[in-house]
Amino acid sequence: MYKNYKYVLEKYSGSKSRFNCPNCKRKEFTRYKNIETNEYLPYEYGICNRMIKCGYKKYPSQKINSNLEEVNHNHLEIIEYLDKKILYKFENSNLKNPLFIFLKLYFDEIKVQQIFELYQVKTEKYYENYLTVFPQLDQDFNLRALKKMRYNSQTGKRNKSFFQWYNPNKNNLKQCLFGLHILNEPIFLESKIVIVESEKTAILGMLYFENYLFLATGGMMNLTLERLEPLQGKEIILMPDLSPINAKKSAFDYWKNKAVRIAKEISCSISISTLLEEYSSDFQKENQYDLGDFIIENLINSKT
Structure with a gap:
């Protein structure tokens, strides 16, 4: 059973939901909100997402433990989904996808294509570059989120300076496991x-x-x-x-x-x-x- 909490960590909804960490000063800080009033707690209460390199965290009460990061289901009456039609608006082929190009250096191209199709991985043209789009589809095939990343086609490394979510005007999107x-x-x-x-x-x-x-x-x-x-x-x-x-x-x-x-x-x-x-x-x-x-x-x- 899910526990009831008065305070929860703010769920990610774009850069506006992340703040500068009081410790490392990086914009990786997630703040606590009062679930009844939807107001932020004082700035020092939250968790730095750079848990390994920074580790800053301060909970609203000594009596509340790290389970606070779990979402209070009793206050989420509706889960919204993205329109799956968007999956058909990306490139028709993954042949120009940098991650696809890298993987076929080491694996059979047909097998790579099969795995991309299995996970519903897509390709999007972004100016002169091509992005890899990772959809989050749940067990009922509802589209929960779209995560866009840029990869180097020769090394397979991610460009850490680039990261995008597809964020339509929806307030109750809930992520799930990829795959x-x-x-x-x-x-x-x-x-x-x-x-x-x-x-x-x-x-x-x-x-x-x-x-x-x-x-x-x-x-x-x-x-x-x-x-x-x-x-x-x-x-x-x-x-x-x-x-x-x-x-x-x-x-x-x-x-x-x-x-x-x-x-x-x-x-x-x-x-x-x-x-x-x-x-x-x-x-x-x-x-x-x-x-x-x-x-x-x-x-x-x-x-x-």
Whole structure:
């Protein structure tokens, strides 16, 4: 059951919903709001999204713990969805998609196309460039969100200075796990589910491994009870990004603690993989490698 809270973290609705962190001064600060009045609490109350590199957090009360990041369902009477017709307004082909171009350097082009179609990944022309569009479709195939990113077609690296959400005039959009709509595909009904942070890593996982269904949270902080609730009865393996050795809080520990709390609320088997933690170098930890980075390194080495 979901708990009732008077204060919740403001849900993301574009740059206007993020503020400069009191500690690191980066515009990555999520503030608490009073759910009854919709007013912000004093500025110091909130959480910096740079949990690993900054770690600032201040809760409204000593009696309220980190479960506050979960959404109070009793106050969300309506969930709005995006019009799925927008999915047909993107490019007809992914051949100019930089991420697609990169992946076909190492995988069969037909297989890459099949995975793109499975996840409904789209391509959008943006001035002289092409963007990769990751849709969030839920288990009922409702379109929850559209996330746009720019990739380098030769390295597969994301341009971290560019990031867009498709934000129509809707107030009750709710995100879900990337790839959640695949849950009902007959071939994946009995599959173990691997949850990673990055959408690109989910796609790489599906291309590289067999017999698993890869889903993505879209970020370390997005592993929530609400997002995992549709996975009741499933066997789930968590694989967060690596964190620097001297990080104030590691993604591994954060997800491990979250898994314990989530497992108490929904009927599923949740474990966290120690593979990356055990077999990574200090350099890989410092640069916050994820499973996708290891896959790419292995593919590059196999070609040399």
